Amino acid sequence: MSQIGPVLVDGVIYSAWLFIAAVGLTLVYGVMKILNVTHGSFYALGAYAGASLTGAWLAKGYPPMLSYAVLLGGALLAALVVAPAIERGLLRFMYAKDEVVILLVTYALFLILEDAIKLIWGVNPYFVAEPYALLGSFVVGGLKYPTYNLILVGLALALAAGLAWVLRGTRAGKLLSAVIHDPEMSRALGVNVDRFYLVTFTFGCFLAALGGSFTSPTVSVVPGLGVDVIVLSFAVVVIGGLGSLPGAALGAVIVGLVRSVSVHYLPQVELFVIYSVMALVLAIRPRGLFGLAEPRRI
Amino acid sequence: MEGLRKVAIAGLLAALSGGVLAQQPVKVGFVMFLSGPAASPFGVPAKNSADFIVDELNAGKGPAPYGKVGFGGSKIEMVAIDEAGPTTSVVTEYRNLVQRSNVDLVIGYISSGSCLAIAPVAEELKKLTNFFDCGTPRIFEDASYKYVFRTSPTATMDSVGAALFVKEAKSGVKSIAGLNQNYAWGQDSWGDFEASMKVLVPGVEVKTSQMPKLFAGQYNAEISSLLGAGADVIHSSFWDGDLEALILQASPRGLMDKSMTILTTGETAMHKLAAQIPDGTVLGARGPFGPYAPDNAYNRWFAKGFEARFQAPPNYASYQMAQAILGVKAAWEKAMAANGGKRPTNEEVGAALENMTFEGPGGQVRIAIGKGHQAIMETAYGMTKRVGGKLTMVSVKRYPAEMVNPPEGVKSGDWIKSGFKK
Numbered sequence: 201m202s203q204i205g206p207v208l209v210d211g212v213i214y215s216a217w218l219f220i221a222a223v224g225l226t227l228v229y230g231v232m233k234i235l236n237v238t239h240g241s242f243y244a245l246g247a248y249a250g251a252s253l254t255g256a257w258l259a260k261g262y263p264p265m266l267s268y269a270v271l272l273g274g275a276l277l278a279a280l281v282v283a284p285a286i287e288r289g290l291l292r293f294m295y296a297k298d299e300v301v302i303l304l305v306t307y308a309l310f311l312i313l314e315d316a317i318k319l320i321w322g323v324n325p326y327f328v329a330e331p332y333a334l335l336g337s338f339v340v341g342g343l344k345y346p347t348y349n350l351i352l353v354g355l356a357l358a359l360a361a362g363l364a365w366v367l368r369g370t371r372a373g374k375l376l377s378a379v380i381h382d383p384e385m386s387r388a389l390g391v392n393v394d395r396f397y398l399v400t401f402t403f404g405c406f407l408a409a410l411g412g413s414f415t416s417p418t419v420s421v422v423p424g425l426g427v428d429v430i431v432l433s434f435a436v437v438v439i440g441g442l443g444s445l446p447g448a449a450l451g452a453v454i455v456g457l458v459r460s461v462s463v464h465y466l467p468q469v470e471l472f473v474i475y476s477v478m479a480l481v482l483a484i485r486p487r488g489l490f491g492l493a494e495p496r497r498i
Numbered sequence: 499m500e501g502l503r504k505v506a507i508a509g510l511l512a513a514l515s516g517g518v519l520a521q522q523p524v525k526v527g528f529v530m531f532l533s534g535p536a537a538s539p540f541g542v543p544a545k546n547s548a549d550f551i552v553d554e555l556n557a558g559k560g561p562a563p564y565g566k567v568g569f570g571g572s573k574i575e576m577v578a579i580d581e582a583g584p585t586t587s588v589v590t591e592y593r594n595l596v597q598r599s600n601v602d603l604v605i606g607y608i609s610s611g612s613c614l615a616i617a618p619v620a621e622e623l624k625k626l627t628n629f630f631d632c633g634t635p636r637i638f639e640d641a642s643y644k645y646v647f648r649t650s651p652t653a654t655m656d657s658v659g660a661a662l663f664v665k666e667a668k669s670g671v672k673s674i675a676g677l678n679q680n681y682a683w684g685q686d687s688w689g690d691f692e693a694s695m696k697v698l699v700p701g702v703e704v705k706t707s708q709m710p711k712l713f714a715g716q717y718n719a720e721i722s723s724l725l726g727a728g729a730d731v732i733h734s735s736f737w738d739g740d741l742e743a744l745i746l747q748a749s750p751r752g753l754m755d756k757s758m759t760i761l762t763t764g765e766t767a768m769h770k771l772a773a774q775i776p777d778g779t780v781l782g783a784r785g786p787f788g789p790y791a792p793d794n795a796y797n798r799w800f801a802k803g804f805e806a807r808f809q810a811p812p813n814y815a816s817y818q819m820a821q822a823i824l825g826v827k828a829a830w831e832k833a834m835a836a837n838g839g840k841r842p843t844n845e846e847v848g849a850a851l852e853n854m855t856f857e858g859p860g861g862q863v864r865i866a867i868g869k870g871h872q873a874i875m876e877t878a879y880g881m882t883k884r885v886g887g888k889l890t891m892v893s894v895k896r897y898p899a900e901m902v903n904p905p906e907g908v909k910s911g912d913w914i915k916s917g918f919k920k
Contacts, residue, residue: 206726210719217716323537325742329774333750343725346750349718419715420742424535428713463719464726467708471680 205341207464208457213349215456216356217415222433223359223448224407230443231380231400233299237306238286239408239433240426241313245282246409247425248317250274251326251416258330267331268351275413279406282313287401292394310430318423325420332417352414359407360449367445376400435478441491450489522841523575524568524830526552527595529588529606530631530819532580535713539738539766540608540631540815545578546808547816548605551823552576554803560824561795569830572841574823577601581608585615592616596625603627603844605822608815610634610653610682617646626844628851630822631815633784634682635910638868645844647851649825649863649873650818653683654910655902656735656762656784656877657690658918662902663780663879663895664731665698668758673703675729675757677720679740680709687735687762693914705729713740721748729757737763742771749774760879765789766813768882772889779882781891785860787817789891790878792861796824800859812859821858825865825873828856864899867906874903 221243228236253274254267286309294302335347367373378386379396387393412425419425436455440447455474462473469476481489528548531541552574554560558567568574577599579591588609595601603626607613613632620627620643627646629637633653637646664671674695678684688707695702705727708720721744724732732753736744745767748754754776761767764781765788775781783790788811791797800820804812812820829851833842836850852870856863865873880894904913905920913919 203726206722207719210722213718214716318533323533323542325538325739325770327742327746327770329746329771332746337750341726343722344751345718415715418743418747420739420746422535422538422739423533424713425715425739428715460719463708463710464723467706467720467723471709471711 203341206343207460209340209345210463211453211457211460212353213345213456214459215452216349216353217411218432218436218456219356219449219452220352220359220407220414221411221429222436222452223363223445224404224411225430225433226437226440226443226445226448227363227407228401228404229437230445231376232295232397234291234306234401235299235303235442236401236404237303237310237430238313238405240430241310241317242279242283242405242408242426243412243415243429244317244421244423244426245278245313246275246412247416247419247421248321248326248412249278249409250413251328251421252321253277254328254331254416255326258328264330264334267328267334271331271413271416272410275406275409278409278413279402283402283405284398286405287398291401292397295397310426314423314426323423325422326416327420328417330417348417355410355414356452360445363445432474435474438488439478439481441485441488444488444490447488447490523573524603525575525577525599525601526823526826527592527599527601527604527606528576528578529581529592529595529604529612530578530608530815531582532578534582535738536608537582539741539813541581543810543813543816544608544631544819547804547812547819548576548578548823550804550807551800551820554799555823555827560827561799563831564796564824564827566831569827570834570841581606581612585611588612589615589619592619593623596623601625603826603847605630605819605826607632610636613637613648617641617643620646624844626826626848626851628822628826631818634686635904638872639909642869643871645848647825647848647865647871648868649822649865651785651873651875651877651899651903652910653687653735653784654690654904654914655874656782657687658694658902658914659877659879659897660691660733660760660762660780660782661694661698662897664695664733664758664760666895667780667881667893668731671695671699671702671730673705673727673729674731674733675705675724675727676707676709677717677724677732677734677736677744678707678709679712679736681712683737684709684712684735688733690910690914691733691735693911697914697917703729713738715739715743717744717747721751721753725751725753725756732757732759733762734759735762737766741767745771745774749776754779763814766815768889769811769813772884775882775889777881777883780879781882782877782879783814784877785814785817785875786878786896787814787860788812790880790894790896791817791859794857794859794861796857797859817858817860821856821860821863824858825851825854825856825863829854866899867903869906874899877902 225239250271254270257270337344436451440451462470530544531537556573605628608631610632629648635652676688678688760780762782765783832850833846878896880891883892
């Protein structure tokens with residue numbers, strides 16, 4: 201029987217990873233009403249950019265401690281190069297269309313980006329293991345954990361706090377709330393709605409790329425990396441309520457802890473436990489835990 | 499007189515066309531993952547192997563008895579397609595290969611799911627099909643085929659070999675644990691390993707069996723559970739990115755130092771993750787391939803040529819592809835010799851391949867079970883040891899084919915439960 205300490209630590213680490221991977225999806229949906237399937241592609245792009253840039257950085261003999269900044273730079277690069285091109289070049293022409301049409305457009309883009317990734321990086325895996333072991337480890341319940349996991353937890357907490365502050369405590373956040381609730385009226389009052397859409401989409405994609413980039417030291421970066429992430433992210437944001445930031449956070453915590461408990465105590469049910477939770481939540485609250493009757497909320 | 503002349507002309511034309519036909523290229527369909535997660539560890543090394551072997555054979559550069567150009571003097575024409583996609587599309591692509599591309603035979607398939615789906619279709623289309631990599635023993639245990647062969651051993655050999663190695667290398671083993679992917683391959687591999695261990699070490703305790711979904715990627719909780727369980731031995735049949743992620747995540751946490759860890763497909767990661775695999779980790783190569791391949795003329799030709807061309811050593815999928823092509827070549831030429839040098843039919847090649855024994859870069863291949871359609875080979879396991887910064891295999895144990903494969907007509911599961919009765 202596992203001790204409770206490692207169960208909680210594993211749950212928190214997985215929750216942090218899930219939140220970083222999923223929060224951009226709910227942000228873009230909350231503001232733009234776009235269920236962005238390319239979210240998975242940006243996760244993969246971030247992983248590839250992070251792994252290849254950090255690999256090159258370390259190969260040149262530059263300070264390993266700065267490799268975390270390179271991972272961040274990789275995510276920024278992936279999002280800033282690709283996301284604005286998609287939003288300005290394609291999505292802005294679709295805003296008047298039905299949500300399902302936009303969903304299909306982002307799905308098509310997802311397939312295109314999957315092939316583009318293969319054209320750029322090929323099919324061989326990329327590894328950048330150094331940042332994972334660089335910071336040493338800590339011990340909980342007699343079990344060793346790489347300290348790198350605390351970076352993920354810290355990143356998730358910083359993202360949650362930062363987003364909450366921007367949305368509720370800044371002028372830009374208040375203007376964004378206005379755009380969310382009534383884009384036409386906001387436009388009439390002089391708010392540059394197009395710019396809010398561009399920035400939100402790019403930032404949402406950056407969050408996905410950030411998740412991929414900071415995951416790359418722990419995995420083999422291979423084609424198809426983003427497929428499972430989009431499914432898991434969707435489960436998390438649906439549990440929390442599509443478009444709700446607190447919902448995404450709570451959804452990630454619930455999924456992370458439930459999965460950890462099942463792995464430690466009842467591994468036979470691990471495969472379907474996440475989706476069972478999703479089904480249960482939807483049966484009781486069809487809009488998710490934080491989903492309200494309003495059409496848009498963040 | 500006129501009739502006699504017509505017969506003579508017809509005979510001449512037939513002889514000429516026979517000669518032309520014999521020299522026509524042999525169109526071979528090759529199917530393996532060229533995209534998706536299985537492309538890098540299996541599909542691409544297998545495709546590279548096919549490219550190398552076909553070019554060498556077409557140039558008549560194979561070592562004896564493979565020195566004849568192509569198959570029996572006819573050059574081999576490759577038609578390579580991607581195995582990726584749902585099973586329905588894999589079957590559709592197979593039908594396209596046979597009915598539209600008109601290939602003479604097919605060599606391919608990595609996924610056990612693909613093999614199970616393709617076997618009855620190959621039979622229906624009467625097309626000689628040689629599975630080169632997939633592992634499930636169910637193909638020839640649950641059905642009989644005339645046109646379907648497999649020149650690589652089944653997954654049962656990997657699990658039984660792993661259990662035999664553990665018993666020898668870890669004296670006094672009392673407990674085991676597993677980390678395997680939750681689908682046919684992972685479940686069968688763990689099932690056979692667990693059953694074999696229970697036969698070899700009566701009373702062995704199973705601490706935990708973790709079965710995360712395929713390509714889950716994050717294994718912190720599973721690793722914690724395994725660390726907490728503290729089993730003497732951990733078995734994993736993880737492959738591809740899952741195997742690499744496991745090594746990357748488990749190594750800094752000391753999992754492989756705490757318990758003897760046996761990775762049955764670990765050879766595919768040993769070159770890429772040499773720095774992360776600790777000493778004492780047990781690696782399998784699904785047969786006598788890669789570091790376990792014998793020092794024979796075929797291996798010297800194959801391994802050196804492959805590495806020179808692709809700047810990377812061949813892995814076990816490369817070896818399996820090489821021996822699949824060489825096996826068909828040997829059968830093709832045996833069938834030609836039996837029919838007076840004419841181009842053989844699929845039925846003639848199949849008859850020649852049944853119960854055949856041939857040599858390849860991995861050593862002797864005997865198509866001895868599955869009513870003469872399923873190969874058996876010896877297998878080997880060893881432990882990693884870093885020597886001069888390079889990962890090498892030490893304490894290598896080899897197990898003869900009969901010791902790790904069931905006898906003809908006996909199902910793998912029944913054979914293990916019977917205590918490996920011959």
